[in-house]
Amino acid sequence: MSTMQTLPGFRDFLPEQCAVRNHIFACWREVARRYGFVEWEGPVLEPTDLYKKKSGAEIVEQLFHFKDKGDREVALRPELTPTLARVVAAHEREFKKPLKWFSIGQFFRYEKQQRGRLREHFQLNCDIIGEADLAADIELVALCIDVLRAFGLSEKDVVVRISDREFWTDFFREQNMPADRWDELLQVIDKFGREPRERTVEKLGKLADPVFATLKGGGGNSDKLNRLIAGLRERGLADFIEIDVGIVRGLAYYTGIVFEVFDRAGKFRAIAGGGRYDNLIGLLSDGAVSLPALGFAMGDVVLGELINETPHAREAMEKAIASNRKIDIYIVIAKEERRADALAQIQQLRERGYRVDYPLTPTKVARQFQAAEELGARVALLYGDEWPQVKIKNMATAEQELAPQDRLLAHLQAQVSLSS
């Protein structure tokens, strides 16, 4: 393994990729705040037991884990929910309910990488804690949809498939299945469609026929799911959702509504997923604190791929990135004798919030204008023989005017508004 390359599944973020990532973060953060969520963060490294206990075997087998120098079994976090549950259990009395928290962070798993699945990725996590009412589920799904819409994705591009684990546990109860087999059966339903039908039949036994019938029939008779649809219809978001009782999700801790987001074309992996986990906080705190909770996560990798291949979303992103990258003013130092005067001015402009760049070493004027162009400067200020006047050039129109250097700021205010 060469030290010249990244570890498999890890990425370098060169300026271009970093800009993409930051654009994604900015949209995530902006929409979460629009919904009144507040940002928090937890540690990247946790005791391995935190995940062994509650997440289910699927995740634990893929943990990036090792022993630290204190002989502790530790793991890079594969997901945020167990951390959240722990934090909330410890601090819940400090906050009014419901908590509406979001977080943007990096997560890890030790798995052979493939397109859309690396060993490291960034996720938006949005959680509501302390509200058992379905209104919270509706709010959360609406938030998830609005996050996608912030990227220019429409109901033609993405779909939220929604299900309810309670729908299945009620069903198992009716079928007189012992409760200790429910998790296992849910896993079988989760895999339905991904493995041969005979294997599913074999695993389900006498339950096979009724399960198939239910999957085919959908959740039409579920009052809860119908109320959820109605809630989203009221917000004008119904076109984004579909009821699909085949959605169960791999994690063991979900208890109620669960959902996953996919691209309509079915080209990519799941873009986001989440659901209700009313028992997890109680489980992790050994019953000390019991709070209903729900949340979803959305990763940057699949989302980035989808944006890239959805023309209108891609254009919107490129436009946002381009305008964010631009500087406001480029200082052309045409005569080195004026460098000190130029630097004094640069300092003032920067203090006022302008994005300003200039050549660090003596450079031909033509090259300096070229740099101004490439950096996206709206104006260039030329320091040279005109001193104590400064030549102001509008880069878009190529128009030039002279201004006394002590009145430069007033002249600029008319031409250059601050980049945000």
Place this chain on the structure above:
RNA sequence: GUGGUCGUAGCUCAAUGGUAGAGCCCCAGAUUGUGGUUCUGGUUGUUGCGGGUUCGAGUCCCGUCGGCCACCCCA
């Protein structure tokens, strides 16, 4: 973790078993202080790495590392 496939300059790719190349990018010039154009010149490689076959290997064989695809799994 299993199987398939690929690996040549920073990038995209050429090269019948016979001297490793092109375009782009980057850097520098085209005599005086004005822009994504043009022209000229320049840097860049242990052909992923290690073995083997051969007079001779980028090319064939084996191994290994890495990428991609499928399976597994999917936060």
